[in-house]
Amino acid sequence: MSWKDDLPAVRGKLLFDEPLAPFTWFRVGGPADVIFLPEDEDDLSGFLKGLDPAVPVTPLGVGSNTLVRDGGVEGVVVRLGGRAFAKVEARGESTIFAGAAVPDAILAREAAKAGIAGLEFYRGVPGSVGGACIMNAGCYGSETKDVLVEAYAVTRSGERITLSNADMDFSYRKSARAAKGDLIFTGALFKGRPDEPAAITARMDEITARREQTQPIREKTGGSTFKNPPGHSSWKLVDAAGWRGKPFGGAMFSPLHANFLINTGEATAADLEGLGEAVRADVKEKLGVELEWEIKRIGRG
Structure with a gap:
């Protein structure tokens, strides 16, 4: 019997031998043995706890900076989506929470609406919050390490953990902690500074115009x-x-x-x-x- 015949019960979706090309911006790549689309964090945690530890697990966000090889991906690819991982919530003292599936540009937009400055650079980052945590995403002189308060993740064994900015051990385009490969980020808390929404939006518009003129974004x-x-x-x-x-x-x-x-x-x-x-x-x-x-x-x- 294959390990695919003995997977833990889930409330989300399990897709077998599903092509990954539609999940990436390059639109290339072979199939995943299994794609798991968890319903929420409880579903993700329970699945990982019950999954054979020998089965590889690979998180995949919006696939903006991922190249999937033609032979596909071994084991389980976990893709977070849906409302449970797409929540954005402004909190006190110029902080804002975003789920791992939230596109970076949406995080920037919602921060601007809430009068939280300092996250404008995310308007120019083609990815999602989970990926930003993994690779210390940034552009135009700012990086994730400059605004992250803490990140939330589930380990390969299903344990939920909270990591401080220091725990992430950020460097240029890298988190040494994330690079260990045993985490699936579910969300993060960011801190900016107060400013007028109109002023923040104007700065984001400048970033958008600059990207459109200098990058092949389409x-x-x-x-x-x-x-x-x-x-x-x-x-x-x-x-x-x-x-x-x-x-x-x-x-x-x-x-x-x-x-x-x-x-x-x-x-x-x-x-x-x-x-x-x-x-x-x-x-x-x-x-x-x-x-x-x-x-x-x-x-x-």
């Missing part, structure tokens, strides 16, 4: 492909190596922003990852700089 992309190496901008390195707008199978680095990998229509995950690796090797050879992936690549090759 393409099948995954946001920034590579982290910025110390002292360098990744887009400048990709550009200098001659890869801006150069086709590679169905993949390309955007002519508009050379650090945005895009699926031009019929790319496979192998095309996209292969292009990224070719660019890394070329930049290393020509410019002597090591590029590190910012996009998370998961699954069987």
